Amino acid sequence: MNARFEYLLRLGDDALLLGQQLGLWTGHGPVLEEDIALTNIGLDQIGQARAWLTLAGRAEGTGRDEDTLAFHRDQSKFRNALLCERPNGHFGDTIVRQFLFDAYAVPLHAGLAQSNDAEISAIAKKSAKESAYHLRHSQAWMVRLGDGTTESHAKVQESLNLLLPFVGDLFHSDEVSSTAASEGWGVDPAGLRDAWEATLTETLEAAQLRRPDAAPEQVGGRLGRHTEQLSFLLAEMQVLPRTYPDAKW
Amino acid sequence: MENPLCPSSVLSAFPDVFLKRMEMDLLQRFEAYVASEKKIEPKDWMPDAYRKTLIRQISQHAHSEIVGMLPEGNWISRAPSLKRKAILMAKVQDEAGHGLYLYSACETLGVQRDDTIADLHSGKAKYSSIFNYPTLTWADMGAVGWLVDGAAIMNQVPLCKCSYGPYARAMVRVCKEESFHQRQGFQIMMTLAQGTEDQKAMAQDALNRWWWPSIMMFGPPDDNSPNSAQSMAWNIKRFSNDELRQKFIDLTVPQAELIGLTIPDADLKWNEETGHYEHGPIDWAEFNRVIAGHGPCNKERLAARNKAWDDGAWVREAAGAHAEKRAARKAASNTAAA
């Protein structure tokens, strides 16, 4: 198994699925300013996905580029965390999904910035600035929705209850991640959990939200076992390159 | 809106005949001022009709940007490469920004953005009819960028010199950002036209569908354009509809030839004497039908805008409520500290 390829796919696929879904908000946001903000975050995610997938393709060494990897893999070959394929739902669902991810992405990118691989470190340094901003945005909205009206509080609490069980993949440790960590070019995600917990606790307190009772975590994304949603997402995303495999765009 | 130079309390003390005289004098000065290429600013005196014309035009322009996000936004999820996806997202996002700049300009005339948007949602306000046509294939992203943005730029560049300062400044920003939109559209078309047979057919089909609606974007012919003369006099409008349309056709036809696509107009021919292309008859009945609400997508577009707004109501309210609570908490803690 090519640990480097697998590891980079995980990074790339998380960003790709989030970017793909944030793009669905463009033109449909709750207010013009927020429409622009969500698209900006989506653009950052797509940018990160391109960088990670390009690197993954090179690590694999069979000539697959970012687009081949994005558009010509079936769902079982995707390595994203289940959280990232959860549907947009309403604005609160999207914010909670993004917040749970951002709280993980910030320490992840900080760790990867220390990578002994210059390319990984360079992408991580750029991504770190972006994820810090994303977290600021999603955190502020967690608080606005949690502290806002009775309706918004109830809605965002429900989003949190639904989505929290899907974070398991983010901290999934296995041979791939331990190789990455021991060779010094990646980080072991299990080590990111404390930082993530701290952000979660602090934010829920500010937002006056309750941490739902511990429920068994849904995992499997890192190994290619996904939820029903992913296949629909990919069908839409991949339609053109799949229909016209010889075409250049 | 209260005229700061002539507060109504003062005016009401004068008989009508004097007021008329004062207003005529102001109007003459206003027109001379505008004619000398100077800018009118929000607090300056302006004739009511000028204000109304601007509110109508700027808000329609803003609505067009916002509704215009929908046909292209359609294809963000299906863009055929990650690079194209990023470009398309950035482009549609720019349109949101442009809508925002324009709503801001409109607000300087004394109307609230939310009220202006409510007029769009209720169907009272108009927006550019072009966005009531469907985007059926990826090639439509090319055609919309190349033709629709191309036509829009032609309409918009002169507005950078419009007599109303906030509108002119918003347009400077819009035009600066818009320059990449048409290029990315043309590049999509060019790539398709040089691609596989399927792609070529896709490109030609998109051109066939978007050509006529695009040249209708310049509005009715000059002999049937009721508001044009006044707008020209006020330096809101700089060129006539037909002048701009001609300029667009003259520029675009050679571009189509360059990439091997055919303009869907059998009567199109170059006139050596005038140095312009002559085009076939435009179907104004179709134009009027779409404006009247009977285009292929009028209902979907309005429904999509309404849905986004209604679905977002609880979010806007929550943010407002949180801001109020936070301000109240801060005030309370200040009082406690004092």
Next chain:
Amino acid sequence: MPRNAQHARPHPTQQPPKSKDVEKQHWPLWEIFIRSRQGLSHRHVGSLHAADAEMAIENARDVYTRRQEGVSIWAVPASEITASSPDEKDVLFDPADDKVYRHPTFYDLPDEVKNM
């Protein structure tokens, strides 16, 4: 609306009816000033709506610095700005004959009207 329909939407949004008061609650307008990289002073770039100051800054970043236009942002509530009135500048009413309407001779009165 077909586009944004979600395939597996967990809990569809139900909109409770709203009172008119709530509908009319506008987010305030903020004026945005940006300092560019060249180190010039902050310059007015436009306005936007935001519920609070923090959101105004974030929105300004997204709306007005999408192309790295600036390194520093000021957001000022539009309602807090005091503007000079137009008759303080030589706009419509140029220097010498400024504010003619304030001069009594500006008004042609019918002869019948005396001592006005």
